[in-house]
Amino acid sequence: MHGFAGLGKSWALPTATFVSKRTARPGYSEIDSSEFVDNQDVLKAKIVCMADLIRASNNFIVYSGAGISTSSGISDYASKTSAKVPLAKTGFSAQASFAHYTLVELYKLGMLKRWVQQNHDGLPQKAGLPQKAINEIHGAWYDPTNPVVKFSGELKDDLYEDLLDWEERTDLCLAVGTSMSGMNADRVFTTVSEKAASNQEGALGGIIINKQRTQYDALATLRIFADIDTVFKMLCEELEIAKPTPSKKYRRGSFSNQPNAHNDRFALAHYDRKGVRVKGGDSGGCDLDLSVGSRVVLLSGSREGERGEVTGKNGEGHYKIRFMVRLKKGGTLRPIERKLGWWWIEAAVNGDIDLLPVINVRRGRKDSK
Structure with a gap:
């Protein structure tokens, strides 16, 4: 429930805020869609640990799933969650969340090196991330050469090669808002986590931010159960960086x-x-x-x-x-x-x-x- 970083600590267990026997990702995982949150003291301690890991990293990447975009009004169609947020009029009208803007700020500061995006929504770019910094591995609404990939489909060759490259290069992977139910792209999290678990030099492992459990929780260096935007607001304070001010509507520069x-x-x-x-x-x-x-x-x-x-x-x-x-x-x-x-x-x-x-x-x- 805490990751390896919690071993030997007296952190309280997260509290269930939503209990359900329904499978979160039918056909891909047997884990139910119950949700949990860390208490405030534990969450603060985990944010300190998260900031320390980011500072120590040389090749920090993020691996994002549908959960990072739910506060932007894009439904998490694949999971059964308790989240109740107003939906965007269309996916194309959705605007970036606080988490998107914070990750872009980390990229601009040289901390974040690569963003592997399972979503198709273009919200990292709307928050200011340059196209060269993202791998839209499962397809993109704003790239006609990269249509959305079905679960049984083939990944785009150049994106898959880039995925393999960063699988080897990364020393810290942040998995945020993704259930990691066995997609090929999960390897960017599992490989570095396995390296860290075997004490391979330079490997810091993986961080998971998700209210729902995942099948890779036991691999995580740090496991955080909390609202995603809340985590990033606290991270800004801990890293002593100015909180970004999300624009109400995307405007090209x-x-x-x-x-x-x-x-x-x-x-x-x-x-x-x-x-x-x-x-x-x-x-x-x-x-x-x-x-x-x-x-x-x-x-x-x-x-x-x-x-x-x-x-x-x-x-x-x-x-x-x-x-x-x-x-x-x-x-x-x-x-x-x-x-x-x-x-x-x-x-x-x-x-x-x-x-x-x-x-x-x-x-x-x-x-x-």
């Missing part, structure tokens, strides 16, 4: 004032005409036209080569692209709208990503879609 952002046309100096980042030398650059009516082609993912048409932007400035797809083999073509997050354009102009998500369909090239 001053990037739109840059000289290469004109009428939704962008000059990308770091990329060649195939959308590949060129390190050094003169690539000649790549122009990307995302004005209404322009046509683009996906450069990676399960639908690589699929073509679409830009139809406009939503209220937050994210591009809307319409694709004609067959939902099943032999079926008729149907229009599907996907979003391209504004943060992808920021990353492209800065040369932060290896491959652009889309390039324009070249004139004169046959376009059958």
